Amino acid sequence: MYYTHQREEAWRQALKQGYLEASDAHTMFMQEELEDFKPAYDWMVAQYEARVGISLNGNYPIWCWDEFPDLGRDGHIGEGNRGVVLTVELPDEEVLASEFSYWHHVLNNFPLYETLEEYDSDERPSEAFVRKSWECIFDKAWCEKTIEDQPNVELVYQYVVHRIDLTQVRAVMSFTGRGDTWLDRIRGIGWRLGFKLGVFKSKPFRYRANDETR
Template sequence: MKFWTIQSLEAWDQAVTSGYLVGNPKYIDKDWLVSYRWMMNEMKKRLIYYKGEFPIWLWTKRPDLRIGGRLGKGQQGVLIEAELNKDEVLISDFMAWHIVLNNDYLTLSEEEDNKLANGTFLKTKEQSWIRIFEYHEIKQYDYWKGEDLLQAVTGRIELSRLKKIKEFTSR
């Protein structure tokens, strides 16, 4: 399967030097570390080849580089296409991931919101987060209808798995 990742030139230079691409915790907001650690634990449970690295974020569709917000405005970066097997990646809903990042409950409906408010919601916060991986199911609920924007994570990607590299300047 094809996946794409956007990396800074610094990250790309490190990958060229080491022979592989890997996530770097120095780029993670400290407020998001709990969410990242949760994702890494899910990767350990679900990906047989995962060795505990910080995740590399991937897109399931080639991102449009004309849209800003990928890197800082004017920053040089690379768009990398990688060929990975499905068992090497953990796919999730991009928008639902932001509920995890914000350390909130992932509810699917107004009814679940009401249950959460009155203390009768039966899932823990972390149990509700599992729904980010059930991306086909959550799209059945009005709260989550809209564009299917899927992301994926993996651990380490050897440079031999990379198919295309395109340098660009972020808008």
């Protein structure tokens, strides 16, 4: 099972068309302060199409996780925005896994090295080397090797898929994006406790065309 959090408007659109996809007309790059990240996401598109063999048809992939997101904290869909967490069952052959922390090297246009000495070097590598080094984020064996002597470091994997058919959705949980005030943090602790005790649960979902009342 995988989990993906989406804004409510994206979910409503999916209910109308029968599938969820990340159209480039509604990406975060519409925000001027985030447009610098677009090349990294374009790179991920190219990697997905090459490695999985499925075209995104001009769209961006959908991000998923193998653990239910912590809705007790901020940073999911923006403070005050309404959204959903979808529990989905996806074919493994349509999913591309990569390591989340190393993905930030791609976002920041920074190379991935194997040794600390390389990171300390003042020599700027070629663009070809930088882009090739990013491919290590898909190599779980490489990622695991880099933290062999760092027992307190935990790797986190993210997953992308070209689209999610609503027949693949197993459950839905609605939520509202939190801020980062002290009150939000206290409420977040309450959410985590309620989720652990089963007070907050996703609702089972079964797709029926032309029915938006679920």
